[in-house]
Amino acid sequence: MSIHERIESWVRESPVVLFMKGTRRAPRCGFSATVVNVLDDYLEDYVTIDVLEDPEVREGVKAYSSWPTIPQLYVRGEFIGGADIVRELDEGGELEKILGVSRKPAPDPDVRLTDAARAALLRFHEGERRPVVRLEITPSYEYGMDFDRATGRDVVKDFGDVTLVLDRASAARAEGIVVDFVEGPDGGGFKIDNPNEPPKVKQIDARTLARMLQSGELERLYDVRTEEERAIANIEGSIFLDEEAGKELEALPKSTPIAFYCHTGRRSQQAAQHFLRQGFTRVYNVAGGIEGWSRDVDPSVPRY
8 A cells, every 4th residue: 555545544434533743642743732722622532643653654645745844734635734734724603614513611620739838929020910820730740930921821729829821732731730849959840740741751860770770570571772882781581672572562561560771761761762652651760871880789780
């Protein structure tokens, strides 16, 4: 099947198809995130195609639509446009007609702002009026907080001396969220506890890795370096992530605790993120890699 035929089948078989960078849960560019935020206001379910997973699809969809950029939205087989067009259609009320569904009612999440968080916001606020704080939650559950003003489309939560505002997409991800302010040895900072947040790659150092291996808390440790690097040094008990090991890994239960390491932690982070996207929920990256292991755990392992 040609790439044209593959794309044709996708856009014809599903009512709404979004070609994007990343996934609905984890967009990998701001423009893709924008379209996801808009569509989530209308639809519970739609198909997304991650063009970063297949360069042929990435270039093929541009030729198919004669449109040079990603994301691209199709509705019932018709090309609608990219991020700017989707946003304009949404703001003008036309997208509702195109999708054939009404916008969902504005969410009203249960949000808690602790006394410590409110006190900190009042302390940081420099204006005379009571502070209005915007809380943003991206599709990948990254957080932003800043002083702002409310718009007509915002969800507003009134805490008496502080007003919290969220755009509709953020509000839909905020049910049960707790915003706190905690003091630490290096100063204070806001801490956000969100029960809706999906699993993320957890960073562990070499000492923590050693403890997890000894206790049996970690079931698989994968080496994502080259064969040449592994011949120089490796962590005892680790598995070289070649094609065969990759197939074995993919067949494991998605709750299996797995960790990845490389020389310093960068390549292993990419591998960890890949398997997180495949549905694994207990995924660790060894920050500092085998270099940290040689330095902090086992000096007999050669450094290079």
